[in-house]
Each structure stands twice: as C-alpha cells, then as structure tokens.
Amino acid sequence: MESLERAIEKLKEEMPELDLREHESMKEHCSFRLGGRVRAYIAPKDVWDMSRVFYILHFNDIAPLMVGRCTNLIIPEEGLDICVVSTENLQALRMGETENTVYAEAGVSLARLAQFAQQKGLAGLEFAGGIPGSVGGGVLMNAGAYGGEMKDVVDSVVMYYLTDQALTEVKGEDAGFSYRHSNFEGLPCAILGAVFRLTPDEPEAIAARMKEMNDRRREKQPLDMPSAGSAFKRPETGYAAALIDQAGLKGYSVGGAQVSEKHAGFVVNTGDATYDDVVELMDHIRHVVYDKFKVALMPEIRIYPKGMLLVDNWRRQKSSIMESMSETARAKVEEAGRNGDN
Ligand SMILES: Cc1cc2nc3c(=O)[nH]c(=O)nc-3n(C[C@H](O)[C@H](O)[C@H](O)COP(=O)(O)OP(=O)(O)OC[C@H]3O[C@@H](n4cnc5c(N)ncnc54)[C@H](O)[C@@H]3O)c2cc1C
Numbered sequence: 001m002e003s004l005e006r007a008i009e010k011l012k013e014e015m016p017e018l019d020l021r022e023h024e025s026m027k028e029h030c031s032f033r034l035g036g037r038v039r040a041y042i043a044p045k046d047v048w049d050m051s052r053v054f055y056i057l058h059f060n061d062i063a064p065l066m067v068g069r070c071t072n073l074i075i076p077e078e079g080l081d082i083c084v085v086s087t088e089n090l091q092a093l094r095m096g097e098t099e100n101t102v103y104a105e106a107g108v109s110l111a112r113l114a115q116f117a118q119q120k121g122l123a124g125l126e127f128a129g130g131i132p133g134s135v136g137g138g139v140l141m142n143a144g145a146y147g148g149e150m151k152d153v154v155d156s157v158v159m160y161y162l163t164d165q166a167l168t169e170v171k172g173e174d175a176g177f178s179y180r181h182s183n184f185e186g187l188p189c190a191i192l193g194a195v196f197r198l199t200p201d202e203p204e205a206i207a208a209r210m211k212e213m214n215d216r217r218r219e220k221q222p223l224d225m226p227s228a229g230s231a232f233k234r235p236e237t238g239y240a241a242a243l244i245d246q247a248g249l250k251g252y253s254v255g256g257a258q259v260s261e262k263h264a265g266f267v268v269n270t271g272d273a274t275y276d277d278v279v280e281l282m283d284h285i286r287h288v289v290y291d292k293f294k295v296a297l298m299p300e301i302r303i304y305p306k307g308m309l310l311v312d313n314w315r316r317q318k319s320s321i322m323e324s325m326s327e328t329a330r331a332k333v334e335e336a337g338r339n340g341d342n
Pocket of ligand 1: 141145230
C-alpha cells in the first residue's frame with residue numbers, strides 16, 4: 001500500500017531514534033504463539049513520541065492497530081500490511097493526584113498494577129492480578145474476573161483521539177462500560193493511561209484475596225499452554241465453557257488448536273497451531289453449540305481478518321464535508337488549510 005510505505009519512510013526520516021521494526025513477526029508478541037508478520041511494529045518510548053507517530057500516520061492516511069500485551073488477539077499467518085503501535089514502553093505507575101487513586105500508563109501490566117495497589121493498601125484490583133493483559137487492553141474491553149471488572153475501578157481514562165489528533169480525558173461513567181465492552185472499541189483512539197479509584201484496606205487482606213483468586217485460576221485454567229484466555233464471551237444464558245463441555249467438545253482439535261482438556265472455554269495451542277486452525281476450531285464450536293442449544297457464542301478473542309488494511313480516511317471525510325459547504329465557507333477552510341499544514 002503506497003500510503004503505508006510513505007508513512008514508514010516519513011517516520012524513519014523524522015524520528016530516526018524510533019523503535020520501528022519492519023516485517024515484525026507477531027508470533028513472538030502474541031500469547032497464543034501464532035500469527036504472521038506485520039509491515040511495521042512501532043514501540044514509541046513515551047506518550048510524546050507516540051503522539052508524533054500518530055500525527056505522521058494520520059497525515060499519511062494510515063490508522064494504527066494499537067496493541068498492549070497481545071493476550072487477546074490473533075493475526076493471520078499470511079501477515080498484514082498494517083502498522084502496529086505498541087504501548088509496551090508506557091510503563092509509568094504512581095499514586096494519583098486525589099486520595100486513594102492510582103495512575104497507570106497503558107502499557108503497565110494488570111498484574112503489576114494490582115500488586116502496586118496491594119502494596120499501597122488499596123483494594124479493588126484483586127480481580128486483575130491474574131489477567132495477563134495491559135491497562136490499555138483491559139480498559140478497552142472492560143476486562144474482568146471473579147466478580148470484578150474494570151468498570152468498578154476506572155475513575156477516568158486518558159485517551160488520544162486520532163481523528164482530531166487530540167488528547168482528552170473521559171470519565172469512567174462516560175466510557176460505556178458493559179460486559180467485556182467499552183465505547184472505546186468503536187472509536188479511532190488510543191488509550192494512553194487510566195486513573196483507578198480504590199478503597200483503603202490492609203495490604204495483607206488484599207494479598208490474601210489476590211492469592212485465593214490466582215490459586216483458583218491456576219487450578220482451573222490451562223496456564224501452561226499458549227492461548228488468548230476465554231475464546232468466547234459469556235452468552236446471555238449459561239456459560240460458554242459449560243455449553244462447549246456439554247456439547248462433548250472438550251479435547252476436540254483442528255490442527256494444533258484444541259479445546260482445552262482442563263477448561264472448555266479456552267482454545268489452546270498444542271504446539272504448531274495456526275490462525276486458520278484457531279478460526280476453523282472456533283467456527284466448529286459455534287456451529288455445534290448453536291445446533292445443540294440454540295445459543296450463538298460470540299468470540300472474545302480479536303480475530304483480525306486476512307487482508308485487513310487500516311486507513312485513516314479523514315481526507316475523504318473532510319472533502320465530503322467541504323462539498324456540503326457554501327462556496328464562501330469552503331474558500332475560508334481551503335485558505336486556512338494552505339496556511340496550516342493539513
Ligand atoms: C491465560 C489468559 C487468561 C485470561 N484471563 C482473562 C480474564 O480472566 N478476564 C479477562 O477479561 N480477560 C482475560 N484474558 C484476556 C486478556 O488478557 C484481556 O482481554 C486483556 O485485557 C487484554 O489486554 P492486552 O494488553 O493483552 O490487549 P491486546 O491483546 O494487546 O489488545 C486487545 C484489544 O485491545 C486493543 N488495545 C490494546 N491496547 C490498547 C490501547 N492502549 N488503546 C486502544 N486500544 C488498545 C487492541 O487493539 C485489541 O483490539 C486472558 C488471557 C489469557 C492469555
């Protein structure tokens with residue numbers, strides 16, 4: 001894609017120090033240990049560098065694919081002609097400005113965040129201690145476990161709105177959190193950090209609750225095998241794992257992808273699973289469960305389609321807005337555009 005090549009050249013030219021890896025294999029990044037290469041993988045060193053990257057991509061008509069710890073996504077083996085922007089270097093973690101709050105940048109792991117809060121005697125994040133994702137990924141999909149979810153603790157989210165190239169803060173109650181969903185999912189945005197509102201408690205009591213949840217997780221989940229966690233969201237009635245188990249699919253496999261013997265809600269990689277194996281297995285599970293129980297399971301894992309391109313079509317949007325303007329208004333906007341750099 002011409003505009004992607006142009007954007008990469010521009011990034012290399014204007015940001016020579018940037019950690020930009022071309023034709024990067026996503027297999028090493030994804031917890032499922034599978035997937036192909038992406039055209040560029042960028043890990044900006046801080047939020048300022050990240051916003052410069054967004055700016056260059058935007059004005060070259062490219063939208064980034066944001067990733068955190070890649071524990072909830074898969075990329076086709078054939079690879080994708082896209083630009084991935086990782087939050088792996090956004091690691092600031094500190095007490096918030098108001099009492100009983102903690103601020104974490106998007107790349108902080110949920111485990112580190114939960115441990116930090118525990119050490120500070122702040123309760124509420126125990127549920128997150130065993131979720132292997134990042135703050136950004138966790139907020140985006142309202143990650144949760146054992147009765148807790150991000151919705152309960154997120155006070156506000158710092159977000160970069162790609163359409164306007166603007167930094168903004170969204171209050172937790174305005175984020176549209178619901179089961180494994182937030183409104184950030186539908187927006188062209190990057191989550192840069194979040195403030196968590198917590199409750200004071202004894203560090204030992206918090207640690208005990210965290211341990212109990214982590215023990216339960218270790219006992220029930222196939223943590224020794226690569227996966228992306230629960231393959232499907234919880235349906236409106238019942239549990240995905242129970243339905244898959246009752247459908248007799250525990251241990252069922254396609255190539256190297258298998259319905260875990262330990263927890264039927266997990267699809268695991270037994271060694272050489274490919275993207276196609278996972279997709280075929282998940283399709284099979286959905287069909288069998290639907291035929292038996294008339295329940296449609298929805299994937300929780302983000303399965304990026306083959307051939308996906310990420311285009312920032314702001315120019316097209318702008319020109320259609322311009323077309324609907326009066327001639328005088330259009331002339332003014334064009335004049336401003338000539339004076340500015342967009
Ligand atoms: C063994 C195992 C157990 C798990 N257990 C749980 C569990 O108990 N509960 C649960 O909810 N999940 C669980 N998961 C799934 C996963 O860890 C969570 O969904 C986690 O929140 C994903 O975070 P991530 O950083 O890995 O996101 P990624 O996989 O990197 O990305 C997931 C999505 O978020 C987007 N995204 C990531 N970062 C940003 C950002 N900064 N800005 C904008 N968009 C962003 C990506 O574009 C993508 O759409 C588990 C996974 C594994 C492997």
